[in-house]
Amino acid sequence: MEINLISDTVTRPTPGMLKAMMQARVGDDVFKEDPTVTALEEKVAAYFGMESALFFPSGTMANQTGIKYHTRPGDQLICDKYAHVYNYEGGGVSFNSGVSCKLVDGERGMMRAEQVEDAINPPDFYHSPRTRLVCIENTTNKGGGACWDTEELRKIRAVCDKHGLALHLDGARIWNALANGAGTPAFFGETFDTISVCLSKGLGCPVGSLLVGSREAMDEALRIRKVLGGGMRQAGYLAAAGIYALDHHIDRLGEDHQKAREIGELLSSLDFVRYVAPVETNIVIFELDTPRASDSDLVEKLGQQGIRLIGMGQGKLRMVTHLDYTDRMHERVLEILSGISL
């Protein structure tokens, strides 16, 4: 039995999802003639109470399009030092938009409103880049699946309004935050100018993300998506998976969170584990008691037993629970972890 805890992106479509995909009505979405893509876009826009949404092949492209929409070359955006847009999108912020990032030293990927305000360059000081955008990630990936406090988000919105900045949400795992009760879809729709969401993480789709926002923003995003090569033709086969996932895979996310909590608790009890980050959703980040125990030893030992996990650098290891991580696999992981010695 292979047990893959590297990421929640490793899932395969379920039989029900595959059936929905096979039965999708499709057309050429570049001509806006794919009814299933349109239905997905309308469903996700309505979910957040926003005007419009656009289907993308990846979360990276959805984020990059949002950033491109909000900025001009030479501008600066503000994000936490852990942000996916800064660390894991191949330098796309500068490549695609000619924009730099002002990094904030937040807590588990989350900034406070005062930190955001302090990071804004004075608009009349023409030597420094013009601050134009703030990017929030919820849940935080590198921050271990942490959920933002909605009060802090409200304060950050107020800072953005005061200084005329746009506010983008990288909501690749917003479903996990919602499953934890950390805000409602309507709250996120009201608070952010644009939201990107992934269907291919906790929701278990093979492909797909959306960008959500005003009609005006999505009309412009359509052009940007075209430039980035993200116009897809009979994409309804993929969109059908998304519609299916929204209907069937949101309510079960709590199970992933419960399993992650149990892994976190067990790890905390092991003598070779120095630190386990608080487990709020489906991501467990932990550090070993180095140099006594080495990351590569643990990855190798678990690998020999068919359990895969990933190193995040700086001595951090990560396990992520997901739709394809079954109860049986979970029992086995807990059993093997409790018996391991380093």
Ligand SMILES: *Cc1c(COP(=O)(O)O)cnc(C)c1O
């Ligand atoms: C996965 C992820 C994305 C998008 O990644 P793609 O692999 O391009 O779909 C964006 N932000 C965060 C926080 C992510 O975890």
